[in-house]
Amino acid sequence: xxxxxxxxxxxxxxxxxxxxxxxxxxxxTCQSVLESRPFExxxxxxxxxxxxxxxxxxxxxxxxxxxxxxxxFRTSCPVVLITSGGTIVPLExxxxxxxxxxxxxxxxxxxxxxxxxxxxxxxxMHRERSLQPFARHFGPVTLTSQSTxxxxxxxxxxxxxxxxxxxxxxxQADMYQAVSRYQKALQERRLLMVTFTTLSDYLxxxxxxTRCLSTLGPRAMCYxxxxxxxxxxxxxxxxxxxxxxxxxxxxxxxxxxPKFLRPLVYEWAPRSFIVSxxxxxxxxxxxxxxxxxxxxxxxxxxxxxLLTSRKRTVTFITPEHDFVIHLSEEECLxxxxxxxxxxxxAQLTELHRAFIDTxxx
Amino acid sequence: xxxxxxxxxxxxxxxxxxxxxxxxxxxxTCQSVLESRPFExxxxxxxxxxxxxxxxxxxxxxxxxxxxxxxxFRTSCPVVLITSGGTIVPLExxxxxxxxxxxxxxxxxxxxxxxxxxxxxxxxMHRERSLQPFARHFGPVTLTSQSTxxxxxxxxxxxxxxxxxxxxxxxQADMYQAVSRYQKALQERRLLMVTFTTLSDYLxxxxxxTRCLSTLGPRAMCYxxxxxxxxxxxxxxxxxxxxxxxxxxxxxxxxxxPKFLRPLVYEWAPRSFIVSxxxxxxxxxxxxxxxxxxxxxxxxxxxxxLLTSRKRTVTFITPEHDFVIHLSEEECLxxxxxxxxxxxxAQLTELHRAFIDTxxx
Numbered sequence: 001x002x003x004x005x006x007x008x009x010x011x012x013x014x015x016x017x018x019x020x021x022x023x024x025x026x027x028x029t030c031q032s033v034l035e036s037r038p039f040e041x042x043x044x045x046x047x048x049x050x051x052x053x054x055x056x057x058x059x060x061x062x063x064x065x066x067x068x069x070x071x072x073f074r075t076s077c078p079v080v081l082i083t084s085g086g087t088i089v090p091l092e093x094x095x096x097x098x099x100x101x102x103x104x105x106x107x108x109x110x111x112x113x114x115x116x117x118x119x120x121x122x123x124x125m126h127r128e129r130s131l132q133p134f135a136r137h138f139g140p141v142t143l144t145s146q147s148t149x150x151x152x153x154x155x156x157x158x159x160x161x162x163x164x165x166x167x168x169x170x171x172q173a174d175m176y177q178a179v180s181r182y183q184k185a186l187q188e189r190r191l192l193m194v195t196f197t198t199l200s201d202y203l204x205x206x207x208x209x210t211r212c213l214s215t216l217g218p219r220a221m222c223y224x225x226x227x228x229x230x231x232x233x234x235x236x237x238x239x240x241x242x243x244x245x246x247x248x249x250x251x252x253x254x255x256x257x258p259k260f261l262r263p264l265v266y267e268w269a270p271r272s273f274i275v276s277x278x279x280x281x282x283x284x285x286x287x288x289x290x291x292x293x294x295x296x297x298x299x300x301x302x303x304x305x306l307l308t309s310r311k312r313t314v315t316f317i318t319p320e321h322d323f324v325i326h327l328s329e330e331e332c333l334x335x336x337x338x339x340x341x342x343x344x345x346a347q348l349t350e351l352h353r354a355f356i357d358t359x360x361x
Numbered sequence: 362x363x364x365x366x367x368x369x370x371x372x373x374x375x376x377x378x379x380x381x382x383x384x385x386x387x388x389x390t391c392q393s394v395l396e397s398r399p400f401e402x403x404x405x406x407x408x409x410x411x412x413x414x415x416x417x418x419x420x421x422x423x424x425x426x427x428x429x430x431x432x433x434f435r436t437s438c439p440v441v442l443i444t445s446g447g448t449i450v451p452l453e454x455x456x457x458x459x460x461x462x463x464x465x466x467x468x469x470x471x472x473x474x475x476x477x478x479x480x481x482x483x484x485x486m487h488r489e490r491s492l493q494p495f496a497r498h499f500g501p502v503t504l505t506s507q508s509t510x511x512x513x514x515x516x517x518x519x520x521x522x523x524x525x526x527x528x529x530x531x532x533q534a535d536m537y538q539a540v541s542r543y544q545k546a547l548q549e550r551r552l553l554m555v556t557f558t559t560l561s562d563y564l565x566x567x568x569x570x571t572r573c574l575s576t577l578g579p580r581a582m583c584y585x586x587x588x589x590x591x592x593x594x595x596x597x598x599x600x601x602x603x604x605x606x607x608x609x610x611x612x613x614x615x616x617x618x619p620k621f622l623r624p625l626v627y628e629w630a631p632r633s634f635i636v637s638x639x640x641x642x643x644x645x646x647x648x649x650x651x652x653x654x655x656x657x658x659x660x661x662x663x664x665x666x667l668l669t670s671r672k673r674t675v676t677f678i679t680p681e682h683d684f685v686i687h688l689s690e691e692e693c694l695x696x697x698x699x700x701x702x703x704x705x706x707a708q709l710t711e712l713h714r715a716f717i718d719t720x721x722x
Contacts, residue, residue: 088461096588096642096668100449100461129490135512151496152513153543156528156536165536166527167517175517175526182514227457231611240642250592252613281457307457 044258047203051235054201060194061208064123067192068212071121077190078219078352080120081209083226084108085127087199091233091252093240098198103227105130107277107310107341111223112191113181114345120221121190125209127226128195134182137174199229203260210269218359220272221352222264227279232257261297273355274299275348281307290317300355303344311340316347405619408564412596415562421555422569425484428553429573432482438551439580439713441481442570444587445469446488448560452613454599459559464588466491468638468671468702472584473552474542475706481582482551486570488587489556495543498535560590564621571630579720581633582713583625588640593618622658634716635660636709642668651678661716664705672701677708 042050071079085108086101105126112122112133124133131139138155155175157168167175185191194209196202213220231254265274276299278290283306290304294317302317313326325343332338403411432440446469447462466487473483473494485494492500499516516536518529528536546552555570557563574581592615626635637660639651644667651665655678663678674687686704693699 091460092642096463096640097590098461098463099452100459102457102459132512135514138513151493151543152499153496153540156540158537158540158544163537164527165533165540166525172526176519176524179514179517179519179526182512183519229458249617250613250615252611252615254611254613256610279457281453 042255042258044203044260044263047258048207051200051204054196054198054204056201057204057208060205061212063192063194064209064212067121067123067189068216070189072216075121076219078120078221078356079123079213079216080115080221080223081123081125081213082108082112082115082223083125083202083206084112085130086227087127087202087229088197089199089229089232089254090238093235093238099229099231101227101229102307103127103130105132106136108223108225109133109136110339110341111225111345114342115223115349116181116185116190118345118349120349122185122192123209123213124191124193125205125226126193126195128197132193133191134178134185137178138171199232199257200235202226202228206260206264207268210264210272213272214269217271218273218356220269221348222269222272222274223348224261224274224276228257228260230257231255259297261293261299265297265299271359273352275301275303278302278304279307279310280304287315287317287322290315291322293317294319301348301351314340314344318351403616403619405564405621405624408619409568412561412565415559415565417562418565418569421566422573424553424555425570425573428482428484428550429577431550433577436482437580439481439582439717440484440574440577441476441582441584442484442486442574443469443473443476443584444486444563444567445473446491447588448488448563448590449558450560450590450593450615451599452594454596460590460592462588462590463668464488464491466493467497469584469586470494470497471700471702472586472706475703476584476710477542477546477551479706479710481710483546483553484570484574485552485554486566486587487554487556489558493554494552495539495546498539499532560593560618561596563587563589567621567625568629571625571633574633575630578632579634579717581630582709583630583633583635584709585622585635585637589618591618592616620658622654622660626658626660632720634713636662636664639663639665640668640671641665648676648678648683651676652683654678655680662709662712675701675705679712 068079071077084103085105086103088098088100091097091099108124108126109131110133112124115122116133122133126132138152155167155171156165158164159166182191194205196205210222213222233252233254261274261276276293276297278286278293280286280289286304286306290302294302300318304315304317305313311327312332313324315322315324325340325347327338327340327343429440432438445464446466447464449459449461452458452460469485469487470492471494473485476483477494483494487493499513516528516532517526519525520527543552555566557566571583574583594613594615622635622637637654637658639647639654641647641650647665647667651663655663661679665676665678666674672688674685676683676685686701686708688699688701688704
């Protein structure tokens with residue numbers, strides 16, 4: 001049975017008004033409809049044949065291969081591939097507009113720091129300009145009097161004596177921590193950063209990275225925290241030029257992105273420890289959908305989270321049992337720097353260790 | 362005659378296959394259609410009544426008012442409002458997905474530096490996390506051996522003697538320039554930064570900022586470099602929760618964004634010097650569309666640019682004449698740091714000076 005083909009379902013989405021005929025001239029009856037269609041999705045292999053190979057793929061593949069080989073032959077530390085940030089889906093071949101997924105990359109960037117602290121080597125595969133481990137602590141500064149938001153230059157000052165640029169005294173302690181840890185991770189070759197932007201960049205790179213990682217067997221973990229688009233417009237069906245607005249409203253019809261978790265689990269990295277995420281906004285859907293994903297793909301862990309509470313509560317779904325990880329009000333008061341990713345990573349490290357032990361027996 | 366209502370036009374977009382019936386089961390016949398509909402757009406006033414006031418609006422209004430009053434009563438320098446970066450259009454009320462416009466904010470951020478150098482006070486109204494003046498020169502570093510992209514921490518090092526964090530020797534000279542200029546601009550109150558994210562944030566803030574600026578009369582310039590969405594889904598027609606992909610493809614139907622240049626020119630800032638941009642990908646459309654915009658709204662300058670050549674060539678359209686500004690191969694070789702924004706701003710400064718002289722006579 002091929003789980004990757006969902007049962008077509010004619011139901012429309014919640015709160016959607018019924019579709020009306022076009023051409024209405026009264027603004028209040030203009031359509032704004034989100035509706036789903038009972039189309040069959042293409043399979044992942046078809047996706048790769050239909051879309052051109054991204055230009056930077058081979059360079060990134062070489063970096064990942066070198067990194068994985070280093071850890072295969074010279075260290076015994078576990079290796080985790082973290083995907084982080086959202087993918088974009090262009091609406092035009094010469095891209096002026098695109099659909100993006102909400103994700104600053106906080107979950108992935110924070111988790112990378114905790115995995116490094118737990119002794120892992122981390123391949124940090126992230127959306128260009130999304131948050132990065134260690135650097136994430138130094139976003140735009142909130143200025144009070146002159147501006148609402150400052151820049152990275154607000155962390156710096158010119159020393160009037162030496163005319164050297166240095167970090168302002170207020171930020172020295174935090175920057176010292178961040179720079180030292182970051183540079184140590186790089187020196188020990190326990191952090192590799194590679195980037196993607198579009199859905200296509202992401203999918204090609206994910207396939208290459210997980211295939212390469214599979215040579216490490218159960219020592220490798222995939223931690224799929226990126227927010228990946230569910231819908232896309234295949235390149236050959238896209239308009240060439242910027243969509244014109246002079247003619248009125250716009251109707252976009254998009255295809256569903258193939259479910260890549262299936263080939264990842266069964267073909268690309270069949271011996272790795274695989275953790276996927278399920279983000280929803282409707283609490284009623286979260287746990288059923290997370291459980292469905294685990295049953296459908298047969299991997300090790302699904303972490304379910306809601307958009308509004310994801311920084312305080314997540315639910316682990318494993319084949320054996322489900323449990324909730326939560327940051328209590330009290331814990332946050334005691335330690336304002338405590339992040340749920342510290343708990344998530346500690347839990348996964350244990351599960352991964354058990355997985356390695358079981359697999360190697 | 363109401364110019365804000367375009368003539369409906371039944372023509373579909375270039376390269377678009379004709380719409381087919383839904384429900385096809387063969388992947389190759391899945392629809393991926395971008396089509397426009399002959400809907401009438403709402404007027405700008407209706408937009409403001411239909412959409413809730415953004416939460417940070419009043420705080421930003423206070424900052425802008427204080428800044429404008431300072432320059433109204435205490436200086437005689439010209440003031441420019443620069444809009445920069447793209448706006449997003451959410452697809453869900455609890456936003457997981459959104460449509461974004463391609464724009465890193467390079468044009469706006471570079472222009473801000475040149476306007477400051479020309480003696481202007483700058484209100485830099487930009488998309489959160491888009492490029493910012495002075496800071497824009499220090500994006501992610503390209504690392505050669507270990508990673509494809511580094512972070513801001515790659516500019517920093519720990520001094521082994523003092524354990525202080527400072528800028529690496531290689532970047533000292535450039536950082537010294539940037540930090541000094543940035544901090545001088547802030548100290549002289551010639552740079553105010555305010556941010557937006559969504560289309561709605563942008564439009565409300567634009568109306569407030571230009572109304573406030575209008576008290577300065579012809580001394581004020583609006584330099585509208587932001588890439589603003591042309592299509593949106595009104596809040597009350599949006600679905601509440603994340604769009605589900607289990608049912609197949611997706612059809613999005615969006616309304617056209619009202620043309621805000623008209624009330625800006627005629628009501629919000631009728632005495633200001635107004636510069637708008639027109640970005641296209643199709644060379645055939647660029648000049649006719651840029652000229653059409655100037656005729657339609659009756660402001661001072663439209664700057665036309667093509668996606669692929671915008672860093673080397675732009676066309677100024679004014680009521681008197683059109684001319685091209687270009688960076689030649691030779692100029693770029695002689696000075697690799699030369700940017701077209703230096704020429705654009707020098708040209709606008711002259712036109713603005715003439716505008717002030719004419720208006721004040």
